[in-house]
Amino acid sequence: MIKVVLPAHLRTLAHVKGKVELEIEGPVTQRSILDALEATYPMLCGTVRDHTTQQRRAFIRFFACGEDWSHESPDALLPEAIATGTEPFLIVGALAGG
């Protein structure tokens, strides 16, 4: 099972506490994780990536194994530790303060 950590506001919206666990068949990528996330929690559609373009929203970041994957291809394979569920995939609200 893939483990995903959501920002607090999206946990509230999805009515979940702690990490979200997702079953993914095939390659584990940003796109496959977000597809599974939105299929399980449809209220999150449009909050992480744009409905139409599927682009990451500007103030969302994706972290995996201590690395920022936000600017990588959505179809790039994520680290093995994410695919095995050893490490969580982090969806993060970007620093946007002043």
Next chain:
Amino acid sequence: MSNVRVLVGTRKGAFILTSDEKREKWDINGPHFGGWEMYHLKGSPADPNRLYASQSTGWFGQLIQRSDDGGQTWEPMNNEFAYEGVPGTHQWYDGTQHPWEFKRVWYLEPSPTDPDMLYAGVEDAALFRSSDGGKTWQELAGLRSVKGHLWQPGAGGMCLHTIILDPGNSNRIFVAISAAGAFRTDDGGESWRPVTHGLQSGYELPDPKAEVGHCVHNIAMHPSRPDVLYMQKHWDVMRSNDAGESWHEVSGNLPSDFGFPIAVHAHEPETIYVVPIKSDSEHYPPDGKLRVYRSRTGGNEWEALTKGLPQSNCYVNVLRSAMAVDSLDSCGIYFGTTGGQVYASADSGDTWMPIVRDLPAVMSVEVQVYHD
């Protein structure tokens, strides 16, 4: 027994304020959706327990929430606002053409007769309609064909912020868009045209009488006289007696005719309210005195309403959707400020009291009257 429910949208959540018909003691419930910008909440006239709310942040975008129990519980609805066809372009700050991009919902207007029917005014400016309670949204794209390529964003964004449904003619709708103007449809939203004749924007537009480009801040109508419209423009308070075909200025003796909200008394169609602020660059009341101005003559002759409002060192603003009236007798007037106060008058504006003082900046105020 009648009860009053005031729906308050703020920069950091929504609040629901309730009272009995005396409107003396208030319960404050919230924040709902804490941390989110709540541009607008509004109840269905056909079912007061059906509420709609626009919820957004820069991080997570737009959500639409619906309540079927007067705001006790909420359910997220569809948040996909897709422009019809190829979205096209509008004018950008530098004079170039810029693609239409959805940013947020500024305003929600439920149908007076059908709880599942509502309209949404969005940025970048467009009008959407849902006929299934917010489960799906369709754009009324004819609006953007009215010289949309010439529209350009104002300081607050290119937002469609005002929607007025003619209560006697379901095919007639008025909308207003910042820095674009006022528009009307007479065929249920298929085709539109500007209704700006008589507006003058000498300092804002190269052609002061242009068809589009006027910065309309808010429009109000009394349901018993749907051809009479009142407008708070960027500068100027205006009136139309012919459903927007022509406008004339009724600023009269106001200390400043710049402002954002305008409202009509629930039982007196010639009694209107504005909150003047000093200027386009100084968004606070003249002389540090928070004064609502009331005209009982449909404009031109105005009186300051000050009892209970701060009359020194007050530098808050009242945003365009942050004033509303209830339908009780006598009419209640409500407004919220950027300083987080919500003021109420239960006597048509003669006296005021704060319902609550220290909310986040208030973006919208709506009021409902309902019965137990």
